[in-house]
Amino acid sequence: xxxxxxxxxxxxxxxxxxxxxxxxxxxxxxxxxxxxxxxxxxxxxxxxxxxxxxxxxxxxxxxxxxxxxxxxxxxxxxxxxxxxxxxxxxxxxxxxxxxxxxxxxxxxxxxxxxxxxxxxxxxxxxxxxxxxxxxxxxxxxxxxxxxxxxxxxxxxxxxxxxxxxxxxxxxxxxxxxxxxxxxxxxxxxxxxxxxxxxxxxxxxxxxxxxxxxxxxxxxxxxxxxxxxxxxxxxxxxxxxxxxxxxxxxxxxxxxxxxxxxxxxxxxxxxx
Amino acid sequence: xxxxxxxxxxxxxxxxxxxxxxxxxxxxxxxxxxxxxxxxxxxxxxxxxxxxxxxxxxxxxxxxxxxxxxxxxxxxxxxxxxxxxxxxxxxxxxxxxxxxxxxxxxxxxxxxxxxxxxxxxxxxxxxxxxxxxxxxxxxxxxxxxxxxxxxxxxxxxxxxxxxxxxxxxxxxxxxxxxxxxxxxxxxxxxxxxxxxxxxxxxxxxxxxxxxxxxxxxxxxxxxxxxxxxxxxxxxxxxxxxxxxxxxxxxxxxxxxxxxxxxxxxxxxxxxxxxxxxxxxxxxxxxxxxxxxxxxxxxxxxxxxxx
Numbered sequence: 001x002x003x004x005x006x007x008x009x010x011x012x013x014x015x016x017x018x019x020x021x022x023x024x025x026x027x028x029x030x031x032x033x034x035x036x037x038x039x040x041x042x043x044x045x046x047x048x049x050x051x052x053x054x055x056x057x058x059x060x061x062x063x064x065x066x067x068x069x070x071x072x073x074x075x076x077x078x079x080x081x082x083x084x085x086x087x088x089x090x091x092x093x094x095x096x097x098x099x100x101x102x103x104x105x106x107x108x109x110x111x112x113x114x115x116x117x118x119x120x121x122x123x124x125x126x127x128x129x130x131x132x133x134x135x136x137x138x139x140x141x142x143x144x145x146x147x148x149x150x151x152x153x154x155x156x157x158x159x160x161x162x163x164x165x166x167x168x169x170x171x172x173x174x175x176x177x178x179x180x181x182x183x184x185x186x187x188x189x190x191x192x193x194x195x196x197x198x199x200x201x202x203x204x205x206x207x208x209x210x211x212x213x214x215x216x217x218x219x220x221x222x223x224x225x226x227x228x229x230x231x232x233x234x235x236x237x238x239x240x241x242x243x244x245x246x247x248x249x250x251x252x253x254x255x256x257x258x259x260x261x262x263x264x265x266x267x268x269x270x271x
Numbered sequence: 272x273x274x275x276x277x278x279x280x281x282x283x284x285x286x287x288x289x290x291x292x293x294x295x296x297x298x299x300x301x302x303x304x305x306x307x308x309x310x311x312x313x314x315x316x317x318x319x320x321x322x323x324x325x326x327x328x329x330x331x332x333x334x335x336x337x338x339x340x341x342x343x344x345x346x347x348x349x350x351x352x353x354x355x356x357x358x359x360x361x362x363x364x365x366x367x368x369x370x371x372x373x374x375x376x377x378x379x380x381x382x383x384x385x386x387x388x389x390x391x392x393x394x395x396x397x398x399x400x401x402x403x404x405x406x407x408x409x410x411x412x413x414x415x416x417x418x419x420x421x422x423x424x425x426x427x428x429x430x431x432x433x434x435x436x437x438x439x440x441x442x443x444x445x446x447x448x449x450x451x452x453x454x455x456x457x458x459x460x461x462x463x464x465x466x467x468x469x470x471x472x473x474x475x476x477x478x479x480x481x482x483x484x485x486x487x488x489x490x491x492x493x494x495x496x497x498x499x500x501x502x503x504x505x506x507x508x509x510x511x512x513x514x515x516x517x518x519x520x521x522x523x524x525x526x527x528x529x530x531x532x533x534x535x536x537x538x539x540x541x542x543x544x545x546x547x548x549x550x551x552x553x554x555x556x557x558x559x560x561x562x563x564x565x566x567x568x569x570x571x572x573x574x575x576x577x
Contacts, residue, residue: 110333111361124335128340
């Protein structure tokens with residue numbers, strides 16, 4: 001696990017560099033997300049350049065599309081994106097769009113960024129696996145803000161009805177959205193109770209504890225008739241002290257001075 | 272015999288189930304109306320009843336398509352295309368090979384009134400760069416369109432009627448995707464019509480012959496991609512263009528033809544279609560009320576050509 005944590009922190013540096021180079025983007029939700037994606041991709045999905053288009057691959061839909069720098073960073077770590085390409089994020093001739101677009105870059109699996117749509121797509125992928133009796137898992141990583149969308153609750157009602165126990169949702173519950181703290185804008189609580197009432201298999205963990213993430217995802221491999229929902233409590237901007245704030249760093253890129261300060265802090269975590 | 276294109280669709284799709292194992296069908300609690308029930312009865316394991324959740328149905332179908340399936344998703348057109356932003360992202364921009372099947376189009380659904388009528392769906396779907404749009408005008412064409420779409424590899428929209436449609440085509444009819452279908456020659460003007468009103472437009476043109484007007488009638492089954500070259504050629508040859516559709520005149524077939532001619536062959540046009548919200552009434556009374564019956568089309572065309 002320390003090796004995984006170290007990898008995640010190295011990817012945090014990639015994220016900061018990408019966002020600084022792009023001059024715009026979403027650091028808070030990318031930094032809260034990276035530990036989750038690190039465990040999912042390096043321990044479970046095991047994405048490689050070779051298996052990225054394999055029909056039997058495990059799939060991950062990033063429903064909170066604004067967290068895509070974290071997805072690109074981990075796909076670079078997996079060898080699917082040449083590392084030097086990361087700095088082309090959001091440029092007009094780059095395949096690394098500001099939000100995931102599978103037409104530009106198929107390994108992101110689906111186009112997201114208009115919030116609340118990814119869980120339905122992941123549900124459909126899980127239904128296809130069941131229909132074809134395939135053993136791949138479908139992961140969906142969601143944000144708390146987007147969980148206010150009506151379509152999310154349609155899918156939350158639907159997936160248990162279709163007994164999609166090959167569907168594993170991880171909520172990056174960083175408690176912040178653009179206009180303020182999530183519980184002040186539109187409170188989701190009591191979230192676990194709501195999900196259990198909707199017939200989901202629910203776990204609640206610290207989303208920055210690599211061992212806890214790994215244990216929860218391991219448990220969620222079980223196919224017991226219920227879809228799996230892991231509420232991962234996270235901190236927006238995690239790893240960079242001055243970015244750890246529910247709203248301040250939702251959608252602004254660090255300038256040169258901030259970038260240097262952030263990387264200095266993150267490099268200290270590597271030692 | 273008059274048959275609704277939704278019935279033609281349901282029959283043909285149920286047949287294709289045998290040869291197309293990748294075809295899956297979704298419905299949102301309207302399978303008896305959309306006729307997806309015919310497929311459901313034969314292939315229950317490939318039919319997904321989603322309940323009254325159009326947003327989620329669109330997304331789940333996109334996920335299935337991205338996993339190699341060929342979904343047809345069915346509902347009243349206004350309910351499914353009305354969830355346009357999900358179609359835009361999860362089907363269009365995701366390049367998901369889904370066919371959206373919208374039934375109960377236009378005011379011809381009758382008594383249920385405006386809330387169930389799709390009058391804006393073509394306009395919305397036309398804005399998506401990769402969206403194929405097909406609206407058949409009779410049973411044979413509807414079945415041919417379904418066969419075509421089952422093998423088609425891009426997002427698509429199939430617009431179908433609740434009401435029965437008279438046959439326009441014979442047994443030898445060959446559906447040519449993206450091509451205008453000339454059903455009556457003529458040189459004084461051309462009517463481009465689509466869907467359930469093609470027959471009315473044809474009858475109107477036939478009667479106008481006795482008033483000295485020789486009018487061409489062209490069935491536009493493929494609205495996107497439009498047969499641009501034919502539209503320009505017909506405008507050049509006749510000099511007057513009329514469009515007829517059971518849809519808003521904004522953004523539908525009339526809009527599409529006007530856009531092409533405005534850029535390529537400026538021509539005086541008359542767009543016949545809907546300019547206000549629909550209302551309740553029998554389908555026949557509504558077509559008279561809104562000028563989409565044979566006599567209404569005849570009157571408007573004659574006025575335009577005066």
